Amino acid sequence: MHATSDTDEGAVNALAVAKEWPALLFMAVITIGLGIIVLVWPSETLTVLSVLLGLQILLLGIFWLISAFGDDTTSPGLTGFVGVLLIIGGIIVLRNPFETVTVLATILGVVWIVTGIVQVMEAITNRRTDHRWLLALTGLISLAAGIVVVAWPAPTVTVIAWIGGFYLVVFGLFLGATAFSMRSLAKA
DSSP states (O other): OOOOOHHHHHHHHHHHHHTTHHHHHHHHHHHHHHHHHHHHOHHHHHHHHHHHHHHHHHHHHHHHHHHTTSTTOSOHHHHHHHHHHHHHHHHHHHHSHHHHHHHHHHHHHHHHHHHHHHHHHHHHHOTTOTTHHHHHHHHHHHHHHHHHHHHSHHHHHHHHHHHHHHHHHHHHHHHHHHHHHHHHHHHO
16 A cells, blocks of 8 residues: 655645646736736726726616515615616716726825825824834825825826736736746646
């Protein structure tokens, strides 16, 4: 009777995973492609994402409205009201996709401003925290980023899209390198 060790089983599992390198390479190519699309057409990409968000909100609203008429709904009036609000919101987003992205960026900027202020105040008032300077620095960065986003929401959204596109390209390259490493492991 031959007993296998945990190391042998781990090697067998790693080899089985390594044989799936083409799928990982495919994901790498798709990820790099998406990153390039975002880098080349940032505004259009954000508009598409906004349209998808609008469709999701619209479909969610329809779902809520339909569920308002269900037998097990505890508050049909409120559920129906939320459904109607979601449907209206989805239609507004679909009619004004880029403006929606700008509004969402502005809301994000306000959240960053408030968060930054709270973090700086926490760093000033909380004497028990060892890393108050780090909390204050994080708060100041958040505050500055929020002010920039609120002052220039549309250009900021485009820059964020570029950063996202660059990230996708780098992550895709990492996936590709991993796929080729797995390929050589599978051949060994």
